[in-house]
Amino acid sequence: MSELGHQIGADYADREPLLVAPLKSSAVFLVDLSRALGVLHTLDLIEIASYRGGKGGGARLLKDLDQTITGRHVLIVGDIVDTGLTLHFLSRTLGLRGPASLSAVALLDRPYRRLVDDLPLRYVGFTALDEIFAGYGLGLDERWRALPDLHYVSTGALPAAAADAA
Amino acid sequence: MREAPRFQAYRGAEPPRFANRIELECAKLLDFYGVPWEYEPRSFVLEQDEEGRVTSAFTPDFYLPEQDLYVEVTVMKQSLVTRKNRKLRQLRERYPDVKVKLFYRRDFERLAFRFQLQIAS
Numbered sequence: 001m002s003e004l005g006h007q008i009g010a011d012y013a014d015r016e017p018l019l020v021a022p023l024k025s026s027a028v029f030l031v032d033l034s035r036a037l038g039v040l041h042t043l044d045l046i047e048i049a050s051y052r053g054g055k056g057g058g059a060r061l062l063k064d065l066d067q068t069i070t071g072r073h074v075l076i077v078g079d080i081v082d083t084g085l086t087l088h089f090l091s092r093t094l095g096l097r098g099p100a101s102l103s104a105v106a107l108l109d110r111p112y113r114r115l116v117d118d119l120p121l122r123y124v125g126f127t128a129l130d131e132i133f134a135g136y137g138l139g140l141d142e143r144w145r146a147l148p149d150l151h152y153v154s155t156g157a158l159p160a161a162a163a164d165a166a
Numbered sequence: 167m168r169e170a171p172r173f174q175a176y177r178g179a180e181p182p183r184f185a186n187r188i189e190l191e192c193a194k195l196l197d198f199y200g201v202p203w204e205y206e207p208r209s210f211v212l213e214q215d216e217e218g219r220v221t222s223a224f225t226p227d228f229y230l231p232e233q234d235l236y237v238e239v240t241v242m243k244q245s246l247v248t249r250k251n252r253k254l255r256q257l258r259e260r261y262p263d264v265k266v267k268l269f270y271r272r273d274f275e276r277l278a279f280r281f282q283l284q285i286a287s
C-alpha cells in the first residue's frame with residue numbers, strides 16, 4: 001500500500017486529486033490508500049446498481065458524487081478489475097463531467113478476463129489469480145467484508161450454487 | 167432462444183438470434199453497461215481449397231465496435247476447446263490486425279456467480 005501511495009502521490013504532487021470509490025467493496029482500500037497517499041486530496045463515494053441478469057434497465061448510479069468534478073483530477077479507486085465493464089461505465093459517466101484528468105487504480109487486476117480495453121487503469125496493486133476473494137472490504141453475499149485481510153475463498157467454503165460456478 | 171429482450175446498445179440491423187443461453191447473457195451484460203455490440207457481423211475465411219472454395223471459416227459471436235474487438239463465447243469447458251483455440255490461432259495468423267478474445271464457460275460461470283445470472287442452457 002505504501003508503494004502504491006508513494007507512486008500515486010508523486011504523480012499527483014501539487015494537483016490535489018479527488019479519490020472516488022464505488023461502494024461497497026472498495027471502501028477499505030480507499031481508506032488505506034488515502035492514508036498512504038502523502039498529498040492533499042479529497043474523497044467521495046459513488047454507488048452503481050449491480051447487474052442482475054439484465055432486469056431493470058441499464059447501469060445507473062444509486063448514489064452520485066457529492067462534489068462536482070469539472071476541472072478536478074479524478075482518481076477512481078476500485079477493488080477488482082476483470083471484465084472492465086464497471087470501470088468502463090464509471091469512467092465514461094464521470095468523463096462526461098469534464099474532469100481535468102481521469103485515472104483509475106485497482107487493488108487487484110485480472111487483465112486476462114478483460115472484455116473492454118479502453119480503460120483509464122493506471123495503477124494496479126496486484127495482478128490476481130483467477131480466484132474468489134473475500135475480506136478487506138470484499139464480500140460474498142455481504143459476508144466477510146469485515147475480515148481485516150484479503151483471503152482466497154476455497155470452493156469448499158461456498159454454498160453449493162456458488163461452488164458450481166467456481 | 168425464447169427470451170427476446172429489448173437491447174439498447176445493439177448496433178446490428180437484424181434482431182440477433184443467439185445460439186445458446188450464454189450468448190444471450192453476454193449480450194445482456196454488454197447492454198446493461200452500455201457497451202455497443204453487434205452479433206456475428208463478420209465471418210473470417212481461414213482455409214480455402216485449390217479452387218478457392220472456403221473450407222474453414224470462423225464467425226466470432228460478438229463485435230464491440232468501440233473496442234474494435236471480436237468476442238467469441240463458448241459453452242464448452244476449458245479443457246474441451248482445443249478446436250476452437252486452433253481456429254482462433256489461425257484467425258490471428260491470417261488476420262493479424264483483428265483483435266479477438268475467447269471468453270470461456272468458466273469466465274461466465276464466474277460472472278454468473280458474481281451477478282447471479284442464469285446460464286443453464
